[in-house]
Amino acid sequence: MDIVNKSQNKERSVVSRLWNNKDARSVIIQILTIALVFAVLSIILHNITVNLAAIGKDFSFDFLGHTAGYDITFSPFLDYTSSSTHFEAAIVGLLNTLLIAFCGIILATIIGFVFGIMRLSNNWLINKIAYCFVEFTRNVPVLLHILFIHGIVIQLPVPRQAVNFIDSFFLTNRGLFIPKPEWGPNSWIVGLCFIISIAIVFILRTWNKKQQEKTGVIYPIFWISICIMVLFTLGSFFLTGMPLTWSVPELRGFNFRGGVSVRPEFVALWLALSYYTASFIAEIVRSGILAVSRGQNEAAGALGLTKSRTLQLIVIPQAMRIIIPPLASQYLNLTKNSSLAIAIGYMDLVATIGGISLMQTGKEMETMIIVLLTYLVISLIISAFMNWYNRATALVER
Amino acid sequence: MNSRISAIIAGIGVASLLSFSVAAGTLDDVKKRGVVRCVVTTGLAGFAYPDKSGVWKGFDVDFCRATAAAVLGDANKIKAVTSTGKTRFTKLNAGEGDVLWRNTTITFSRDNGVPLRFHGVNYYDGQGFIVKKKLGVKSAKELNGASICIQTGTTTELNLADYFKTNGMKYEAVPIETNDEARQNYVAGRCDAYTTDASGLAATRSTLTDPKNHIILPEIISKEPLGPATRHGDDQWSDIVTWVLNATITAEELGVTSKNVDQMKSSKNLEILRLLGVNELSGRKKLGLSKDWAYNIIKSVGNYGEIFERNVGVNTPLALKRGLNQLWNKGGLQYSPPFR
């Protein structure tokens, strides 16, 4: 009895010694955590195999190579038909997701900056209008905005009663139809001239900067640049004999043919996501600009800088450093929110591979893995870019 | 000390590898729960829809009730698990429902790819189109260039793609999750035509405010045998569903209705006696059903013809004719193996 007790005591003291040793304790905790995680994972894996076996399902990605069999009408980049594969359907979905994210980010940034600056306006009325817009928009769920805009868009007139603008632009509940430029044989020259003009402008700006540093003289570089670009491009356009025709949309049968059509589902999702995200961006912009201290403004004034140059050279560069990180997370949110496309039938990633393909093949596990991984990769890319930007613009203190 | 840790890890490892006891059969689950859970649509007039007080009604729901009557002896012990076209199979396979009574087309890839177990056909259907009268369209062949609403995750979108490709026509597909939204888009003029099973079109038209201004085009572009489905791997439960359907058809063929079922118990026809459980059918006990299972179905829900006429027949807003769904000896396709 005695001996047993002693050995227990001894062991207990070893345990308590180990437990009180910081390093040993952390090793123990970590080993236990690993064990626990592996245990949980293996239980889950085991359950999945048992459950799938019970209903006779297998786990494989072979279906990606099979014919999808369904049509996706909105496929602006790829030539997709019903005889394409599920993999191609996934790519179309991914491209559509990226398209809505890209367009959404641009429009949201524009609207967001406009409202952010309106919130700073001295004009009381403008200020309050912006305030009401921002508060109302961001306190209502984004799905509601999407459904609401979609509801409005499909109430637009049908093609036969389209809203007609100079016989080239048509607004219907099947979408917006606009003329499509069709470039002729020599049009590459125009493009080349455009690129050359940009290069010249670039060189000019560098020269101007040097000149300013040397002599302090500022040329109206902005207007000069615009003139160069317009002259070059238009000049070459006329010299090559205007190699451009327009394919004008025309009502034939049920729908408009020719031109570019912008689908109502796209429009609804695009507008709703943009102004919803913009309401957050507006607040970010406002607080970013307010965070640039008053002294900076006054110092710039003391140096004799004009108001616009103060904004351009002093306030905005400093504000951007504060604005960019939260802005990036809003971009990320917009991209993720674009998955709500499924509610109105815009064919994004979740609606194609995670929707119809999932259903037609019955591969829930595989398709959802693809969807999740794709979104993860997109997020990681955006955050990697952000980290890079943050490092590049971080305040270097002496 | 180390041995203790390794013992713990080993213990957890062993626990994780322990195989769990295999689930009891669906029938036992249903009996224990006291309710049959049927996967149904989110709402399709005549086939499965909640009435004002939230009670589910319709053609498919009646078959669900028949299943409950057979298994539990009470047709009201059902629960409707609603699902869109997209989520119905996952809901069934993930065990959220016991049986799928949801106008589901039987196809090769669904039977084997998804996979599912199908049990015969409770409605023979085909895919058609509905358009507004004022469009002036008389045939599906004139739909070149049209915008067409489809419910996603159904065979209809595959048929549609095939049909337009075969006929060398173009169309704009407007994919939509539920029948209701599809109807709203169609009414708003987002699409020129709405396509789904002809029975679904009749159901949709019956709920429009102006049914007379819409026509269903004559073309039927596909075969859509609609029937119940269950999960793979439970033969007993699968057989029950198969024979619930067969019992309703056989009852109509033998002239047994919910009104005369009690008199029929003293009939001279031996098959009626076997059906109603007066005479024993061998193998019934193995199926786990009570002696009067089919009697319960007919008494509380009725035979196939009664179910059809009550929910979708000519005297209902849907006004569907029996057509292919007439009994085999009256010119239709409904045919049940004998109760012997």
Add this chain to the structure above:
Amino acid sequence: MNDKDGQNKMNNIDHQSLTPPRSEIGLLGWLRKNLFSSLSNTILTVAAIGFLLWLLPPLFEWAILDSIWMADSRKECWAKMEVPEGAACWAFIKDRLGLFVYGFYPMDQRWRVDLSFILLICAIFCVLYEKLPGRKFGLMFAIAFPFITGWLLIGGFGLELIETDKFGGIMLTLIIGVTGISFSLPIGIILALGRRSNMPVLKSLCVMFIEFIRGVPLIALLFIASTMLNFFLPPGTQFDLLMRVLIMVTLFSAAYIAEVVRGGLQGIPTGQYEAADALGLTYFKAHWLIILPQALKISIPGIVNTFIGLYKDTTLVIIIGLLDPLGIGRASLSDAVWAGLAKEVYLFVAIFFFVCCFAMSRYSLWLEKRLSTEN
């Protein structure tokens, strides 16, 4: 000092102070300063007034003046208007109000939901009102609240069992919101501490979890919850759909809370950690008594913002078939008797969410201001 002297001098001279010019004070001065200070400002003002005149009067007429409150169908509603569809038909919302609030909860049991609403208000009051006498018990009540209401709404132990698929409408939104909020905070704090831990295994696990959740859309997670979670569980296990959704929503917002709290933790000066160590406090005591109270205080505005996000995200459950107010609205719209009144439904639901979220954001702003003056 100098100022005072100057003032005294002025008084001594007995100079009668002049009133400011009339154009600088009063309404006129205010108008001039805020609306018409320059040409461009005047143009903006005129444009804005034009915009408001274009927007507000018709909206007011549509929503209030001409709106119809008594009708039994859309047809009747439109028949009562001067111009069909020219005004709001609130009779529809009135007709469906029970559905909007309680979902399909049985009529005779709705007192349980009402009681839960009252308890919720009490709990919120206990948490937010700091001068409440006996606040400790109030806080304990607030912590127990989710469990009490859980029992109250689902039933068992003497109450009739109500299946969760009868839940819907505003009640469902509040259930998901309140559960998500009360459980995601502790989990989020643990995750944040894990992410800042010295133990590489714990740290990387937390980072992986947080980044995974933050990298994928909520509807993908909800979809997994609704269809695939059953595959992860032992065969034959049944798991309530609402419960699965609650778990997913909680984990989702916990990951976001973790990032907010991490920001708060980073804002605590190293001196505080060192002081706690010097006092010989253990890790848990140091965090519980010193670090977390300070870190949480800084991160309250961020936490409230995350809660607002979570509350709005509850609408996404309609994609997997649960009926929140938006879902109820859409379902009601498919009823042929009322179909076509989408604007009314969306506006009603929008106002509901706006009131809740705006209140929360005002509260967070007020806190932020108070905290910044305290420091």
